[in-house]
Structures are given as structure tokens and as C-alpha cells.
Amino acid sequence: MTFEPERLGQSRSDLAEAMRTLRKRAGKTQTWLARRCTMSQTKISNIESGKLTPALVDVELILDALGSEGAEAEELLSLARTANTEWQDHWSSRRRGLDKKQNELARLEASSTEFRYFLLSAITGLLATPEYVRASLADVPGDQSKTVAKKLERQSILHDSSKSFTFILTEQAVRWPFLPPLAMAMQLDWLASVSRIPNVRLGVIPLSGHIPEMPLSTFTLYDRRLATVETGTGALILRDHRDVTAYREDFDRYESYAVFGDACRELLSEWAMIHTRQREY
Known part of the structure; x- marks a missing residue:
């Protein structure tokens, strides 16, 4: 089709x-x-x-x-x-106002209990520092202060003990120099802090060893009912149980390559130190 x-x-x-x-x-x-x-x-x-x-x-x-x-x-x-498939393009979202998109995400998060995020190339808003959030909106015309505030406000859901979160980030997503070195080091320190929240599992997939997978997209899973898949120009919203199940199976495989807990925090600290040294030069 x-x-x-x-x-x-x-x-x-x-x-x-x-x-x-x-x-x-x-x-x-x-x-x-x-x-x-x-x-x-x-x-x-x-x-x-x-x-x-x-x-x-x-x-x-x-x-x-x-x-x-x-x-x-x-x-x-x-x-x-x-x-059961919906397409949301970036241009329509911008015309409506990105703060409205944040309201939609907040409603979706409020109605869900289990969240799985696979982050291929960037850090999602729930894990971002204010500097990272502002930089992610730098190419959007107009005053985006309301959108920044709502993105940061949504982060409070991570402390809702009735919900569970699993974030898997590739090393590329974590280390891409999206901000100046010191700001990137602070962002990595923040990831380490978030990883200590009781209902949050945060893992990274190091670019080492053998990984017989080739992920194509960033995606998010909300319970067993919905998957959102990011593209360069928008997002697919998938509700067909076969699509959602396929992405859950992908997530499970990627999770097997990730490191969590102290091992994850050690990597984040090591990478943050590299950014700090870059600033010194």
C-alpha cells in the first residue's frame, strides 16, 4: 500500500x-x-x-x-x-504554535503509564537542560519562551511514581556537540542526575563492540497503544497493534545493547569530562 x-x-x-x-x-x-x-x-x-x-x-x-x-x-x-496512522508535519505544528504541541504531549503523558524512548540522534525534551531546549528551538521564528517553559514544565512528570520511564540513548545522541562544550558537559551531568530518579531507567548504547542492528528513527512508545516515529519533517502516529508491537520488539533489542545504572553514569561522566577539556582549549 x-x-x-x-x-x-x-x-x-x-x-x-x-x-x-x-x-x-x-x-x-x-x-x-x-x-x-x-x-x-x-x-x-x-x-x-x-x-x-x-x-x-x-x-x-x-x-x-x-x-x-x-x-x-x-x-x-x-x-x-x-x-490508525496519523501524520503530523513540522510546518503545521509551527503554524498552530509549538506551545499547543506541548499541551498535546502533556495530555498524552497524563493518560499513559509506561513510556519507552529510543533516542537515536538527540536528547528529548524530558531530559534536556534549559540551554538544550532553547537551542532546539533556535531555528523557529518568533518568541518561543512559552514553548520553552512548557517543555521544562513537562519534566515534572518524571517524578510521578505511578508512571515508569525507560530512555535509551545512542552515544551519538548523548555526545553530539549541539551546545558549546561547557553546556554539553552540564547536559550530560543532568542526564546522570535524572538516571537516579526511582521510576526512570536511563541507558546508553556505546559505539563500541558489535551491534548487528541499524536503527533508522527516533521513536516513543506509550503503553501498548501508540507509537510515535520521528522523521526529518514530521512524525508518524501509529495505533495499529502490529506497528506498536513491532516497535516494542525493536526497543527490546536495542535495550539489550544499552548499559544502565553506575556503568551508564560512568560513561556520561567520562564524556562530560571530554567536553570540559575541550572548553579549556
């Missing part, structure tokens, strides 16, 4: 219409279908009206109940997969 970002929203309405048409052609009521699929009639109604995007497992249950198979079923499953 060709990926076309502009089709994602339309796919949701196409899916709703197709599901409604399929049921009516089978001569079944929403009540009958709801009972057969162990769903509420309201859920079936919301799926058919486009108010609710069904998970693939919901679509599979409905297709089975209505006896749909072959090419028709494959087409509906393809629509469902696309409908």
Missing part, C-alpha cells in the same frame, strides 16, 4: 462508510452486530459514523461476524491500518 499522508484523514471516513455499507448489505442491524462482536451498539454506531476509529482487531471481529473475506476484507483491513 502506498503511503500518502494527505489520504490519512480521508481513510477514516472511507472506512466508516465501508463498514456501514457492509453491514447494511448483509441485512443486519447495529444491535445484532454489537451483540455478535461483544461490543456496545453505541460503539458500532460511532465506528459507522466516523466518530471512532476502530482498531484492527475490532474490524477483524466485524468482518468475521458479517462473513466478509477475500479481496473485500483485505481492502477494509488496509483502510483500517491507514486510518
Whole structure:
């Protein structure tokens, strides 16, 4: 299936219409279908009206109940997969205001309990010093002080003991000289401090030894329900359980190459010292 970002929203309405048409052609009521699929009639109604995007497992249950198979079923499953994918481009986010994006992230974090971050090339806002946050927004026109404040405010969630966080950073993400040497050393010291928060596991993957993996993207996992994948121009929001499971499996493999605890902090201290020495020269 060709990926076309502009089709994602339309796919949701196409899916709703197709599901409604399929049921009516089978001569079944929403009540009958709801009972057969162990769903509420309201859920079936919301799926058919486009108010609710069904998970693939919901679509599979409905297709089975209505006896749909072959090419028709494959087409509906393809629509469902696309409908569960969202594209957020950077330009639209900037037009709306990046502070609004921070509000969206805060709501997502509030509704989730388990977080997994794989950081390939940069340090995420939850782990960033104020200097790093400001530098990450330096190319955005206008006053970004509100966005900086909200990014830093979101960091308080790391101290919520009802939530768990695992951060895996590559050595490249940690050591990329995004700030002047002294500021980078302070950023690495801050990572070491965050790694001591009880509900936070922070690990780094050193660029040494043999790593038979080739990660392509930074991604974040929210519980078992959603994955966000960063690209150079935006982010994919994936809700299909197969996509989320695939990224969870990737994360587990990358985690096996990471070092945590004291070993991690020793590396961070060593790398921070290198930045400090660079300043002296």
C-alpha cells in the first residue's frame, strides 16, 4: 500500500462508510452486530459514523461476524491500518504554535503509564537542560519562551511514581556537540542526575563492540497503544497493534545493547569530562 499522508484523514471516513455499507448489505442491524462482536451498539454506531476509529482487531471481529473475506476484507483491513496512522508535519505544528504541541504531549503523558524512548540522534525534551531546549528551538521564528517553559514544565512528570520511564540513548545522541562544550558537559551531568530518579531507567548504547542492528528513527512508545516515529519533517502516529508491537520488539533489542545504572553514569561522566577539556582549549 502506498503511503500518502494527505489520504490519512480521508481513510477514516472511507472506512466508516465501508463498514456501514457492509453491514447494511448483509441485512443486519447495529444491535445484532454489537451483540455478535461483544461490543456496545453505541460503539458500532460511532465506528459507522466516523466518530471512532476502530482498531484492527475490532474490524477483524466485524468482518468475521458479517462473513466478509477475500479481496473485500483485505481492502477494509488496509483502510483500517491507514486510518490508525496519523501524520503530523513540522510546518503545521509551527503554524498552530509549538506551545499547543506541548499541551498535546502533556495530555498524552497524563493518560499513559509506561513510556519507552529510543533516542537515536538527540536528547528529548524530558531530559534536556534549559540551554538544550532553547537551542532546539533556535531555528523557529518568533518568541518561543512559552514553548520553552512548557517543555521544562513537562519534566515534572518524571517524578510521578505511578508512571515508569525507560530512555535509551545512542552515544551519538548523548555526545553530539549541539551546545558549546561547557553546556554539553552540564547536559550530560543532568542526564546522570535524572538516571537516579526511582521510576526512570536511563541507558546508553556505546559505539563500541558489535551491534548487528541499524536503527533508522527516533521513536516513543506509550503503553501498548501508540507509537510515535520521528522523521526529518514530521512524525508518524501509529495505533495499529502490529506497528506498536513491532516497535516494542525493536526497543527490546536495542535495550539489550544499552548499559544502565553506575556503568551508564560512568560513561556520561567520562564524556562530560571530554567536553570540559575541550572548553579549556
